[in-house]
Structure formats: C-alpha cells, structure tokens
Amino acid sequence: MKELDITSKExxxxxxxxxxxxxxxxGARMQEIADEAGINKALLHYYFKNKEGLFELVFNDAFxxxxxxxxxxxxxxxxxxxxIERYVETHLQLLINKPDLPMFVLNEMQRxxxxxxxxxxxxxxxxPPFELFLKQIEEEMKDGKIRTMNPRDLWMNxxxxxxxxxxxxxxxxxxxxxxxxxxxxxxxxxKESIMIFIKQAVLLPxxxxx
Amino acid sequence: MKELDITSKExxxxxxxxxxxxxxxxGARMQEIADEAGINKALLHYYFKNKEGLFELVFNDAFxxxxxxxxxxxxxxxxxxxxIERYVETHLQLLINKPDLPMFVLNEMQRxxxxxxxxxxxxxxxxPPFELFLKQIEEEMKDGKIRTMNPRDLWMNxxxxxxxxxxxxxxxxxxxxxxxxxxxxxxxxxKESIMIFIKQAVLLPxxxxx
DNA sequence: CTGATTTTTAACCATTTGGTTAAATTTTTG
DNA sequence: CAAAAATTTAACCAAATGGTTAAAAATCAG
Numbered sequence: 001m002k003e004l005d006i007t008s009k010e011x012x013x014x015x016x017x018x019x020x021x022x023x024x025x026x027g028a029r030m031q032e033i034a035d036e037a038g039i040n041k042a043l044l045h046y047y048f049k050n051k052e053g054l055f056e057l058v059f060n061d062a063f064x065x066x067x068x069x070x071x072x073x074x075x076x077x078x079x080x081x082x083x084i085e086r087y088v089e090t091h092l093q094l095l096i097n098k099p100d101l102p103m104f105v106l107n108e109m110q111r112x113x114x115x116x117x118x119x120x121x122x123x124x125x126x127x128p129p130f131e132l133f134l135k136q137i138e139e140e141m142k143d144g145k146i147r148t149m150n151p152r153d154l155w156m157n158x159x160x161x162x163x164x165x166x167x168x169x170x171x172x173x174x175x176x177x178x179x180x181x182x183x184x185x186x187x188x189x190x191k192e193s194i195m196i197f198i199k200q201a202v203l204l205p206x207x208x209x210x
Numbered sequence: 211m212k213e214l215d216i217t218s219k220e221x222x223x224x225x226x227x228x229x230x231x232x233x234x235x236x237g238a239r240m241q242e243i244a245d246e247a248g249i250n251k252a253l254l255h256y257y258f259k260n261k262e263g264l265f266e267l268v269f270n271d272a273f274x275x276x277x278x279x280x281x282x283x284x285x286x287x288x289x290x291x292x293x294i295e296r297y298v299e300t301h302l303q304l305l306i307n308k309p310d311l312p313m314f315v316l317n318e319m320q321r322x323x324x325x326x327x328x329x330x331x332x333x334x335x336x337x338p339p340f341e342l343f344l345k346q347i348e349e350e351m352k353d354g355k356i357r358t359m360n361p362r363d364l365w366m367n368x369x370x371x372x373x374x375x376x377x378x379x380x381x382x383x384x385x386x387x388x389x390x391x392x393x394x395x396x397x398x399x400x401k402e403s404i405m406i407f408i409k410q411a412v413l414l415p416x417x418x419x420x
Numbered sequence: 421c422t423g424a425t426t427t428t429t430a431a432c433c434a435t436t437t438g439g440t441t442a443a444a445t446t447t448t449t450g
Numbered sequence: 451c452a453a454a455a456a457t458t459t460a461a462c463c464a465a466a467t468g469g470t471t472a473a474a475a476a477t478c479a480g
Contacts, residue, residue, distance in 0.1 A: 008456075022321070026237035030438060043457055045439060057231065081379035103320055106377055108396070110313055113380040121384070130385050152386045152396060153403040159382065161367050167316055168369065168379060170323040174331070175340050175369070176362045186362060193363040200357065201411035218426080240468060253427055370471060 010049050011037045017058045021100040025055050025108060056119075062105050063120040063190050064096060074129040081139050081203065083133065085195055088162050095166045102166050146202045154202060161194050219257050221247045227268045231310040235265050235318060245398050266325075272315050273330040276304060284339040287359065290350050292352045294406055299370050302401050305376045306344065364412060371404050 010056055019028045022170035030051055034041045048054040073086045137151035173183050225247035229238045243253045258264040283296045317327055347361035382391050
C-alpha cells in the first residue's frame with residue numbers, strides 16, 4: 001500500500017464528489033463514478049459499501065473545511081465589521097476553488113436538513129458561536145458603531161451576497177450579459193465590492209474607527 | 211370534459227411540480243407523481259408522453275410568471291432605485307408563495323443551462339432589457355445620483371439578497387438561530403430591510419430625490 | 421339513452437441500476 | 451521470492467423504474 005501518492009480510495013472520493021455535484025445524489029451513477037475515478041465498479045464497492053455511504057462521506061467532506069473556519073472567525077476577537085470581512089474573504093476563497101459546492105450542499109440540505117446535524121456540525125467542539133455574534137452586533141448598534149437594523153437581516157445579506165453568485169451563475173450570466181471569463185473576473189473582485197457595499201450600508205462615521 | 215374546475219391534467223402538473231421540486235428531476239418517480247395527483251400511472255402517460263416532457267412543462271411553467279414581470283419592470287420607466295424596488299417587491303412576493311421554486315430552477319439550470327434559452331426566454335417578444343438597465347445605472351452614476359460602483363456588482367447584490375434566503379433557508383435557520391415560524395416572519399419583512407440596506411449603500415444625498 | 425371521453429385495473433416488458441461474487445491478475449511489501 | 455493486498459474481469463442478481471397495453475368501468479355530453 002502506498003502512503004504518499006494518491007490512493008485509489010482518494011481517487012474514488014474525488015470522482016464521487018464531482019459526479020454527485022454534477023448529477024445530484026439520485027442522478028449520480030456508481031458506474032460513472034468508477035469511470036471518472038479510472039477504476040472499476042468492483043473496486044468501488046470493495047472500498048465503499050454503498051452509494052449512500054459514499055455520499056455521506058462526500059457530503060460531510062464538503063463542510064470539513066468550511067465549518068471549522070466559520071467557527072474560528074466568529075468565536076475570535078475583532079469588531080463586527082472585522083469578522084464580516086474575514087468571513088467574506090474566507091468563504092469567497094473557498095468557493096472560488098470549489099464553485100460547485102454550495103449548489104450541491106444547499107440542494108441536499110434542503111432535501112434532508114437533519115443530515116447537517118448528524119454530520120460535521122455535531123462533531124464540532126463547543127457551541128456554535130452564532131449567538132455571541134448576534135449579541136455583539138446588537139451591542140455595536142447600541143454603541144452607535146453600526147447602523148441599527150435587525151442583526152439577522154444583516155447577517156443574511158452578508159451571506160447572500162457572498163454565496164449566491166456561485167449558485168445563480170447561469171442565470172446571472174444571462175442577466176448581466178457576461179461570458180464565463182468575464183464572470184470569473186467579477187468573482188475575483190467580489191470581496192472588495194461586497195465589503196464596500198456593506199460598509200456603506202451599515203457603518204456609521206464615528207471618531208473611533210479605522 | 212369539464213372546463214371550469216380543476217382537470218386531471220392540472221392535478222398532474224401541480225403534483226409533478228411538487229415532486230420534481232422535492233426530489234429533483236432524477237429523483238422524482240412517476241408513481242409518486244401519480245399518487246400525489248390522486249390518479250394512476252396509466253392516466254399519467256395518457257396525458258404526458260414521458261417524464262422528460264412532463265419535466266420540461268413544469269420547468270418552463272416556473273418562469274412563465276417570473277420572466278415577463280422582470281421584462282416589464284426593467285423595460286419600463288422609472289429611476290434605477292424605483293426599478294430595483296419594484297423588482298425586489300415583485301420577486302419576493304412570487305417567492306413567498308412558491309419558496310421552493312428557486313432551488314428547483316437554479317439547480318436544473320446549472321445542470322443544463324441551454325434549457326433556459328430554448329424555454330420561455332426565447333419566446334419573449336423583444337430583446338431582454340438588461341443592457342438598457344445597465345446603461346441606466348451607469349448614467350445615474352455619472353449624474354451623481356447613485357454611488358459609483360460596478361453596475362453588475364450592484365445588480366448581483368440586489369438579486370442575491372432577494373433570492374438567497376429562499377435557497378439557503380435550512381442553513382440560515384441554523385446560523386440565525388430561528389425556527390421556521392420566525393424565519394417566515396423575517397421573510398415577510400424582507401422587502402423593507404433589503405431596500406433600506408441598498409439605499410444606504412448606493413444612494414447619494416442630492417437635492418432632487420424624494 | 422347512447423356514444424364519446426375519461427379513468428381505472430392489472431398485468432406486463434425492457435432497461436437501468438445498485439450491488440455481489442469468485443476467480444484471475446497485478447502490485448506491493450517484507 | 452512469497453505472502454498479502456490491491457485491482458480487474460466478467461458474469462450475474464434482484465429491485466426499481468419508465469413505459470405500454472388492452473379491456474373494463476365510470477363519467478360526461480348531446
């Protein structure tokens with residue numbers, strides 16, 4: 001058994017991710033996964049007992065990078081705006097490398113929301129930091145650092161502007177009259193654009209911000 | 211044949227929409243559609259020749275309301291901000307009534323983007339009004355009515371904030387720590403919230419706006 | 421009432437698909 | 451080299467599924 005280079009197991013997992021993303025969980029064919037991995041169906045079942053189990057692994061993998069980073073950002077220090085900026089930057093970077101992920105994840109999450117619980121989320125140490133973050137937003141509003149609004153709307157807007165461009169790409173390309181290359185460029189400049197937009201929308205001019 | 215009350219054909223189409231949305235195009239079962247419509251599989255194939263054809267009809271139906279309204283809004287008169295407001299209001303109203311639609315549509319659109327062309331979009335009279343709208347945005351920026359930014363980013367942000375909450379509901383509910391009822395309430399107040407956010411972000415204070 | 425239309429029943433078919441199996445072959449490892 | 455592990459081959463199976471068919475039954479329209 002090799003240890004350093006890529007194993008067949010990994011080749012299968014990578015192929016499975018691509019095929020699941022392309023075709024959805026029902027649409028994915030085990031034969032297609034085997035072909036894409038460059039191995040045969042027998043070996044596929046030699047390593048993974050069935051489609052459902054394979055899907056579970058791929059699905060949880062999709063969060064393995066995302067969730068811990070999110071937890072760190074919102075548990076850590078920093079002002080609301082600093083956390084938002086760190087979130088937008090981090091998530092965008094992740095999505096630019098794996099643009100198909102959100103469609104896949106949100107799609108399956110809508111079909112079986114519970115899976116999110118039993119997966120990576122439940123394995124995280126400590127409570128989710130969202131309650132603290134929502135409170136922090138409210139405090140900064142009270143202190144007059146940011147404009148008063150429903151903290152959940154703010155958070156919804158931030159996440160929408162970050163994630164949606166990767167889900168609505170086919171439709172947005174039509175509406176914005178750009179081709180794939182131009183769209184890709186739009187996405188690389190997205191972080192700045194989002195942050196300017198958000199800051200204009202919520203930042204109040206006070207003596208004590210940078 | 212009855213004409214006024216709901217026909218079996220319509221019952222089937224309604225059922226098909228629900229099942230396709232729930233399970234995706236590959237995951238949907240003809241038997242399940244028949245059951246949900248309260249008829250049998252034979253009748254289903256008596257009216258619709260096959261699954262693909264049925265799906266096509268449902269898919270195009272999903273746009274039949276949306277696209278013409280969009281065309282009207284952006285072809286019509288009014289300032290950029292007025293058009294944005296009319297868009298947000300219209301689309302939100304549509305989505306609150308059919309919250310599962312965007313996931314369904316965007317999902318299948320990512321799988322087969324061409325279908326969008328051959329469907330309702332190609333049947334619309336006249337050219338899409340998006341080019342005009344993008345130009346209008348640029349003009350108002352030049353005139354100092356709204357803040358300077360990439361018009362496409364602005365349009366992306368507007369659409370993201372409007373549509374994403376319906377796609378990311380399961381995830382947002384976890385992050386925002388709200389239950390389904392609270393989430394529903396958030397959505398009903400969404401139009402105001404979005405518009406305030408956008409106006410703060412892009413509107414410049416000039417003597418000649420309302 | 422009567423013919424036409426709609427709907428059901430129920431059996432059936434061909435194909436796809438997830439999954440299995442066992443033996444042969446290749447590769448790895450000690 | 452020899453045992454162990456990884457991989458292929460190829461045939462096979464059972465279940466699910468899209469779709470068909472023909473005749474009976476129910477409903478509707480003139």
